[in-house]
Amino acid sequence: MSRVFLVALLCLAAVLAGPLLLDTYTINILIRSFLFAAVALSVDLLWGYSGFLTFGQSAFFGVGAYAAALCFSQFGYSPWIGLLSLVAALGAAALLALVQGWLSFYHGSTPLYASVVSLVVPVVVTQILFSGGIFTGSSSGLTAYDTPDFEIEDWFRIAGVFMVLVTTVAVIFVRSDAGRVLVALRDNEARCAYLGLNTARQRILLLVVTACIAAIAGWLYAGSSGVVAPELAGFVFGTELVIWVALGGRGTLLGPVLGTILIDFTSSYASGSLPFLWKLLLGIAFILVIVALPQGLIPAVTGRLRRKRAENVVPGLAAAKPRPRPDPDQVAIYLDSVSRSFGSLKILEAISFKARPGELVSLVGPNGAGKTTLMRCLSDGAERSGGRIAINGHDIGTLPPYRCVGFGLGRKFQTANVFDTLSVAECLAVARVRLHLPSFWRRADTLELPQAALDILRATSLDQALATPAMLLSHGQKQALELAMVVALEPSVVLLDEPTAGLTQQERRQIGGVLTDLAITHGLCLLLVEHDLDFVREISSRVVVLHQGRLVLDGTVQDVIASELVRTIYAGAAHG
Amino acid sequence: MNGAAVLTLGLDIVTTAAILFTVATGLLIIFGVMKIVNFAHGAFITLGAYAGLVASELGLSPWLGLPLAFLAGAACGALVERCVVRPLYGRPLDAILATWGLGIIIGELLTLVFGREVQFVGSPLSGTVDVLGEAYSVYRLFLVVAALIVGGGFAWLLGATRLGLATRAVIMNEDLARGLGINAGWVRFITFSLGSGLAGLAGALITPLSSVDPNMGVPWLLNAFMLVMVSGASLGALLAASVLLGGAQVVISSLASPILGGLTIVVLAALLLRVRPKGFAR
Numbered sequence: 001m002s003r004v005f006l007v008a009l010l011c012l013a014a015v016l017a018g019p020l021l022l023d024t025y026t027i028n029i030l031i032r033s034f035l036f037a038a039v040a041l042s043v044d045l046l047w048g049y050s051g052f053l054t055f056g057q058s059a060f061f062g063v064g065a066y067a068a069a070l071c072f073s074q075f076g077y078s079p080w081i082g083l084l085s086l087v088a089a090l091g092a093a094a095l096l097a098l099v100q101g102w103l104s105f106y107h108g109s110t111p112l113y114a115s116v117v118s119l120v121v122p123v124v125v126t127q128i129l130f131s132g133g134i135f136t137g138s139s140s141g142l143t144a145y146d147t148p149d150f151e152i153e154d155w156f157r158i159a160g161v162f163m164v165l166v167t168t169v170a171v172i173f174v175r176s177d178a179g180r181v182l183v184a185l186r187d188n189e190a191r192c193a194y195l196g197l198n199t200a201r202q203r204i205l206l207l208v209v210t211a212c213i214a215a216i217a218g219w220l221y222a223g224s225s226g227v228v229a230p231e232l233a234g235f236v237f238g239t240e241l242v243i244w245v246a247l248g249g250r251g252t253l254l255g256p257v258l259g260t261i262l263i264d265f266t267s268s269y270a271s272g273s274l275p276f277l278w279k280l281l282l283g284i285a286f287i288l289v290i291v292a293l294p295q296g297l298i299p300a301v302t303g304r305l306r307r308k309r310a311e312n313v314v315p316g317l318a319a320a321k322p323r324p325r326p327d328p329d330q331v332a333i334y335l336d337s338v339s340r341s342f343g344s345l346k347i348l349e350a351i352s353f354k355a356r357p358g359e360l361v362s363l364v365g366p367n368g369a370g371k372t373t374l375m376r377c378l379s380d381g382a383e384r385s386g387g388r389i390a391i392n393g394h395d396i397g398t399l400p401p402y403r404c405v406g407f408g409l410g411r412k413f414q415t416a417n418v419f420d421t422l423s424v425a426e427c428l429a430v431a432r433v434r435l436h437l438p439s440f441w442r443r444a445d446t447l448e449l450p451q452a453a454l455d456i457l458r459a460t461s462l463d464q465a466l467a468t469p470a471m472l473l474s475h476g477q478k479q480a481l482e483l484a485m486v487v488a489l490e491p492s493v494v495l496l497d498e499p500t501a502g503l504t505q506q507e508r509r510q511i512g513g514v515l516t517d518l519a520i521t522h523g524l525c526l527l528l529v530e531h532d533l534d535f536v537r538e539i540s541s542r543v544v545v546l547h548q549g550r551l552v553l554d555g556t557v558q559d560v561i562a563s564e565l566v567r568t569i570y571a572g573a574a575h576g
Numbered sequence: 577m578n579g580a581a582v583l584t585l586g587l588d589i590v591t592t593a594a595i596l597f598t599v600a601t602g603l604l605i606i607f608g609v610m611k612i613v614n615f616a617h618g619a620f621i622t623l624g625a626y627a628g629l630v631a632s633e634l635g636l637s638p639w640l641g642l643p644l645a646f647l648a649g650a651a652c653g654a655l656v657e658r659c660v661v662r663p664l665y666g667r668p669l670d671a672i673l674a675t676w677g678l679g680i681i682i683g684e685l686l687t688l689v690f691g692r693e694v695q696f697v698g699s700p701l702s703g704t705v706d707v708l709g710e711a712y713s714v715y716r717l718f719l720v721v722a723a724l725i726v727g728g729g730f731a732w733l734l735g736a737t738r739l740g741l742a743t744r745a746v747i748m749n750e751d752l753a754r755g756l757g758i759n760a761g762w763v764r765f766i767t768f769s770l771g772s773g774l775a776g777l778a779g780a781l782i783t784p785l786s787s788v789d790p791n792m793g794v795p796w797l798l799n800a801f802m803l804v805m806v807s808g809a810s811l812g813a814l815l816a817a818s819v820l821l822g823g824a825q826v827v828i829s830s831l832a833s834p835i836l837g838g839l840t841i842v843v844l845a846a847l848l849l850r851v852r853p854k855g856f857a858r
Contacts, residue, residue, distance in 0.1 A: 053669045103850050111669065112613075113849055116805055120846045123798060124839055131835040236794070239676055246673065276684045283680035290674040291663050 004175075008168040015160025019153035027156045031224050033264040034159040035217040036244070038166050040260040041253060042210035043241045048251030049174055050206055051111065051186030055238040056100065056118035059125040060211040062233020063096060064089040064218025066129065066136065069228040073145035082148055086219055093215035094208050096121065101204030107193070107382070107400040109200075122235045129230040141229030148223050155224035162220060166213055167257050174253065177429060177438030180422065182206065184430045187419040194379065194413075196405035196434035196489060243286045249296025259298055314467045315425055317457070320448040325523040326357040326408075326492040330392055332525035333361075333378070333493055338387035340373050340549075347373045348549045351387070355542070357492065360519040360526045362536040364560075365546035366569060371529045372414065374546070375495050378527070379404050379411045391493055405434065410491030414498050414529075416478035420471040424462055424481055427470055428453070431485040449488050452518055456484040459510045476507045483511070487518070494518065496528045500535060508532075512539050537561070545569070583710050585830060591716040593815075593822040594723035596841075598781060600800035600807075600814055601726055602649075602774030608747050608809030609767040612664065612671035616656065617800060618793030619679035620649045620772045624779025625788045626686055629697050638700035641780050649776020650769045652682070657768040665764075679793070687790045699784035715784055722781055726774065730811060743767065747809055795838075802845035806855030813856035820856075821845060 015034075019027055039061050046052045071085035100121050104114040129136045136142065150158070173179045184192050185199060192199050222228050231237060241260075248259020263282070270278035285297070293300050326332065333355040340348040348370045355361045363371050377384040378391070381399040389396050391407040401411075419427050429438070429447055438444075449457075457463040460480040465473070470481060479499060486494060499515070500508045516539050518524045530536050536543060536557070543560045545553040547569050553560060560566050603617045614620075624645035631641035656678055664671040701718050704711040734740040745753035746763045754760045779793070786792065803821065807813035821841045829837025849855055 053672070103846060106850075108853070110853070113805075113853070115669065115672070116802070116849070117846050119798070119801075120842045123842055127835050127839050131833065235798070242673065243677070276687050280681055280684040280688070283677050283684060286677040287660055287674050287681070290670050290677065291660060294670065 004168065004171055008164060011164045011167075012161060015164060016157055018160065019156050024152060027152055029265055029268045030261070031152075031156050031159045032221065032268075033261045034156075034163040035221045035224075036241075036264050037257045037260040038163045038217040039214045040241050040244050040248070040256045041163075041167055041170055042213045043245045044248075044250060044253055044256040045170060045174070045182070045210050046206065047242065047245060048249075048253075048256070049179070049182040049186060050203065052104075052118075052203065052207075053111065053115045053242070054118040055115065055235055055242060056121040057210065057214050057241055058235070058238035059096065059122040059233050060093040060214035061218035061221070061237070062122070062125055062129070062228075062230070063093045064215030065222040065228045065232050066142075066218075067092055067215070068219045068222035069142040069145055070136070072147060072222075073142055077146035077148055082223075086216070089215045089219045090212050093211040096125075097208040097211035098204065101200075101207045104207075105200040105203040107200065118238075119235060122233055122238045125233040126230045126235070129233060136230075137228075139230060141227065143227050145226065147226050150224075152224075155220075159220055159224065162216065163257070167253060171253055172441050175443065176441050177433075177443055178440045180426055181430060181433055181438070183422060184419045184427075187421055188417060191413075191417045191419065192430070193401045194405060194411050194417075195431050195485065196402050197430075198402050243282065246289055247282075247285060247297050249299040250294075252296065252299055255296050255298040259296070314423075315429075315443070315445050315447040317454060317463060317466075318446045318448050319454060320450050320490075322451065323490055326392075326525070328357050328523065330357065331355075331390070332357050332359075332392055333527060334388075334390040334393075335378075336388040338374070338377055338389060339385050340370070340377055340383065341385050346549055348377070348384075351546075351551050353544060353551065353554055355525050355527060357523045357525050358519055359541050360515060360528065360539055361542045361544055362540040363527060363529045363544050363546060364531070364533065364536060368548075369546040370549045371546055372497055375411065375497050375527075375529060378495055379409060405489065405491070408492040409495065410486040410489045410493070411495040412482055412486045412497060412499055414501065416475065416482050418470040418473075418478055418482050418485070421469060423467050423469055424473070425466040427481060427485055428488055431488040434489060449484075450490050452514070452522055453484045453487040455517070456480055456487060456514050459514060460507070476503045479503060480507070480511070483514070491524070493525045494527070496526065498529055498531065500530070500532060508535065515539055580710055583708060584712070585826065587707060587710075587712050587716070588826045588830070589819070589823040591719055592826050593818040594720040595782060595785075596799060596803060596822045597815060597818040598719065598723045598726050599775075599778045599796050600803045600818065601730060601811070602771040602778065603797075603800045604804045604807060604809070604811070604814050605730065605774070606768055606771035607804050609743055610661075610665065610764055612661070612668050613675070613801065613804070614661075614768070614771065615672050615676035615797065615801075616678040616682065616772075617675075617775050618797030619682035620652065620775035620793070621779035621782075621796050622686060622788075622790060622793040623652060623682060624649050624776030625697070625783040625792060626690060626779075627776060628780035628783050629690075629695055629788050632697050638698060641697075641700075642777060645780030646773045646777040649779070650773030652776075653772020654765065654769040656772070657765050661768060662761075662764075679797075683790045683793075690790070692790060694787045694789045696787050697783045719781060726777070727811060727815065734811075739763070739766065799841045802842050806845045806848055806857075808855060808857030810857050817845075817856045 039057055043054060043057050046054050067089035068085045071081055071088060075081045100117060104117045130138055132138060174182065181202065185202065189199050244260040244263055245256040247263065249255030267278060289297060331354050336352050338348060338351045351374060365371055378389060380401045381396040381404065391404060391409050394407040396404050419430065425447055428449060460477060462477060462480055470478065473481060483499060500511055503511065512535060515526060519526050540557055543555065543557055544551060545560060545566055552565060553563055603614060606614045627645040627648040628641035631644050632638055660674055660678060661671060664674055699715045701714045703714055705714045705717065734744060742758045742763050745758055746760050750760055803814060803817045807817050821844055824844060825837050825840040828840050
């Protein structure tokens with residue numbers, strides 16, 4: 001952390017001293033480059049970190065610039081008008097970002113759709129500016145308005161300090177516990193939702209904050225240059241920002257900032273002597289980077305920015321304060337004639353059962369019986385077609401997954417579902433975000449986990465691999481990690497879809513032990529989909545048999561073993 | 577509003593829908609088969625427009641400009657598929673970016689050769705024709721015929737040829753198609769070339785209505801992109817989207833303002849997708 005401050009201080013000294021060494025022309029260009037770099041930084045936060053490819057940050061830059069230019073041209077400049085215009089810039093940008101965010105991010109939206117909307121926003125803003133007549137100056141924009149009475153050197157220092165400060169704050173943020181959630185969103189948004197995080201709200205918040213950064217940059221641009229034009233808000237500028245970020249190295253913050261300054265600065269010299277050739281070269285470099293060097297040019301040359309992640313400090317593990325055992329009289333899972341159909345095809349029909357704390361219920365049935373569909377209905381209120389579901393007495397209605405998790409639910413998916421580029425410790429930390437608001441400026445040096453999660457880590461030796469990126473783990477370790485993440489949510493109801501699929505005999509025994517321990521010692525209610533009937537027999541306290549979307553048997557292990565019906569279903573001879 | 581104005585409005589809607597359909601078909605077929613959005617589509621449109629310009633400056637028949645534009649687009653598309661698009665299957669967002677970069681390169685090359693200024697191409701069909709007592713541009717009506725030929729040709733290609741069968745198989749399930757011995761790489765190559773060629777053809781078709789300049793493709797790209805987003809991979813849905821959204825564009829342009837009209841398609845399409853993610857596709 002202290003290194004970040006040291007570098008930031010050096011950069012601050014450089015931009016404060018810059019005007020003493022540079023000629024006016026260079027100063028003029030660098031002001032613009034600094035401001036563009038700040039906008040590129042906002043694109044990198046959105047695209048490089050949270051995985052949202054946006055073409056629309058130019059719209060916020062334009063909104064900020066026009067807020068200043070309009071205020072100054074209507075009312076002239078005074079410090080109060082300056083402040084007013086800045087507030088207007090931030091307010092308008094935040095409002096626009098809220099609208100864009102509401103459109104782009106909801107449960108079930110796709111990355112492509114969000115990018116589509118990000119493309120529409122600058123188009124709409126530019127057209128509004130075009131249609132503004134004399135008020136917005138239409139296609140020629142606004143010029144010759146009153147501007148704050150600063151020397152060009154002062155603007156250089158203001159723009160430079162702004163850029164350095166925003167970059168420093170961004171670097172500190174992405175390295176903090178909260179910043180890690182962005183990467184989790186990029187890697188696996190569905191897993192985030194099932195860890196109880198309101199992903200849409202987080203994405204919208206991030207968009208609002210980055211919109212404000214872009215708007216301030218635009219405001220400074222309008223003040224320092226004295227000229228604004230609709231192109232500043234346009235889609236083409238929006239794509240240029242993406243190009244600079246890609247060339248500088250997405251997901252590195254410093255890469256895009258340096259890349260933008262370098263490219264924009266060179267552009268203004270090169271476009272004088274060889275205007276089209278320069279853009280041509282830039283286009284070729286961009287394609288090469290996208291196809292062959294997705295990490296960007298600067299990291300490829302220096303090879304440094306990325307590797308820093310490897311030397312992450314590993315937090316120490318500690319046991320969290322145990323939660324009280326769930327009330328044994330509370331019905332943990334309650335289903336009343338739940339059904340799911342696609343048109344005339346009925347996947348589930350009239351499923352009703354209850355499960356209580358401390359029970360380990362296995363859900364068995366041949367392929368296509370509707371087991372996974374039932375799991376989905378239990379964890380996402382929008383999934384079922386009819387019937388009622390309650391978790392710990394809370395009716396889930398049509399609530400999205402993160403709300404169901406809020407009622408005490410945890411869900412482990414069939415295929416291991418973790419955050420590929422995060423380390424084991426980081427994956428676990430993300431699972432704790434729902435319970436403890438993470439710090440926005442530092443990394444915790446201890447990671448508190450419930451005893452059961454610690455047991456899982458110890459049993460599978462994952463506690464020796466806390467710094468390993470999740471994508472390098474073996475299949476069994478990934479399954480165990482996901483289970484530990486689910487347990488780290490401190491749920492009282494856990495849904496597990498084939499937790500032992502693809503595991504070795506030994507791993508299977510370990511997981512089985514952990515599961516029975518969760519039910520007996522910790523009083524959790526577990527609902528388990530499983531094909532391995534021996535495993536089911538060993539650990540379950542109760543078995544529910546599904547067949548062709550209907551519940552055909554609900555009883556003890558002995559009942560199921562003795563059942564003629566179950567035998568015929570599995571032998572494939574059941575008809576009528 | 578009198579009867580004549582309504583008639584003109586109706587004809588405008590039909591011809592605008594035809595133009596939009598022609599411009600978007602190439603993008604749709606590439607998106608349908610390859611699941612990537614070709615952001616160089618606008619540049620291929622521009623390329624086709626310049627091919628038409630070259631043909632007319634060489635003194636060739638304006639009709640000859642159309643196949644020339646198709647060939648220019650298809651050749652360029654074939655090259656691009658081999659060199660740039662191929663490594664990006666499975667990285668759809670990166671493919672958008674790389675093809676956008678290509679669009680920049682093509683635009684700058686065209687600027688280097690032809691200069692920045694706006695140029696005009698004569699129309700192969702000039703004058704007006706009487707439609708129910710109203711004089712209407714012959715060329716705009718011809719574009720409806722052109723759209724029908726393009727749409728019909730594609731429907732025939734997909735529905736009645738071996739290549740079409742293979743293409744539909746790749747659209748539905750690429751892995752399975754590959755497992756059945758269909759050369760998916762070849763289908764993609766043909767698709768991308770055809771789609772690019774169609775963009776070129778569309779460029780040559782629309783230039784007599786507007787003008788030619790190196791950036792003319794961008795607004796067309798945006799509208800075509802939004803239409804394809806609401807149509808999925810279906811030609812029928814694209815037709816419906818072109819008529820409805822294009823119709824809304826014409827109505828709003830003539831009743832409210834052309835600037836609002838220019839926004840109609842992108843805004844309506846984005847809202848439609850928010851409410852109904854499948855858009856017009858069934």
